[in-house]
Amino acid sequence: MSTDFQQARQALGVRLRELRTEGRLTVRQLAGACGWAPSKVSKLETGKQTATPADLEAWAAGVGKPESAAELKGRLAGLESTYRSWRRALAGGHRAVQDALGAQHERTRVFRGFTASVMPGIFQTPEYARCVLTRYANLHGVTRDIEAGVSSRIRRQEGLYAAGKTYRVLIWESALHVRICPPAVLADQLDRLMSINGLSSVRLGIIPLTADVQIAAGDDFWIHDDRLVVAETWHAEMWLDSPEDVALYRKVWDALDASAVSERVAHRLISRARSALDIP
Structure with a gap:
């Protein structure tokens, strides 16, 4: 705890x-x-x-x-x-959890996110999201309402095409290879990531496994307009809005960003992970 x-x-x-x-x-x-x-x-x-x-x-x-x-x-x-412990939060169903995040998403104009082992929810395909939510639902013993949670998560992706929103997202390279889903699903997800890399609203950074880093990977987190941090652990989801906490996570994000590659170099890393699956 x-x-x-x-x-x-x-x-x-x-x-x-x-x-x-x-x-x-x-x-x-x-x-x-x-x-x-x-x-x-x-x-x-x-x-x-x-x-x-x-x-x-x-x-x-x-x-x-x-x-x-x-x-x-x-x-x-x-x-x-x-x-909020995941067990207690999920007691109301996956849709309730995803809708709460969706409400914050609508308020936010600038997102800064980091994920170490899975694709960011805002970029996930329905099939990949279904695999992720199912695995974590099984972990906490709350398996109902998964489809509603997937639908709510996918609905948030409308923000990628909305005027005035900016997504600055960092992904540890290992997340490109994690088999939390069948290889075919991961292949489609990587194709989706490559297409998103070209959106004007998205600045995608990949942190190579061989990069010199200022700080090691930790928990996944999202910073909303420098006013709120939503961070995840195995046990709980934390919503942090004190200036001190937000400033700390912004410092962590900046340190991770300094080691990230973007644009064509990031595209090559994604393409390499896709080719390693050996799926047409």
Whole structure:
């Protein structure tokens, strides 16, 4: 679990403990008032368990301060909007996740993205997107609604042809070769990438495996207009909007960009990966 997420959860726990002690209640007394086991109160106070909105309402009522429920739920909302576990995010289906990204996509004019092991979603063919979403859905045990997620992801590609949007995208060369899909699907995806490389709205950079780099590849991320970063880990999707976080990711992107090749050189790397598949 992210250290920052855990710190935020512990901070919420500290506030819960303050309310309990201000109400002069023991752990057992509050547990009894809420109809819980005492261990649940302890876990919430120490940040070992994430509260639900219903938990917070019960806590506020139990300590005799029902008006504090709004404050507590505001803290929880802030925590979950920044660090959303994939399992919890996908509970609403793949389309909900993709549509949330789509809403941000419509607001953004300048995108800066980096992917290390798969093609960027904004460039994916439907078949490739289906393979990617299926693999990650299986990882998290949430396999429903994949087709709706694919449709929503592909719909965002309309932005590639919209006036006023710019996509500056970096791809680690290894992503051109990763067999997360059948070879024929990857071949079509590489053909698609070569055609996109010629769009006026796209500045595509490939970081060669042999390049001297200022920083090693890490998690995939997208910077939206230097106001929001959406980064992905195995566990969670992070939405970061603090100036410090955005500045850090912009610094990382600039360092990666310094090692990237573009235009004809990038095209040759893509073409070489396509030829290695030995598919007509």
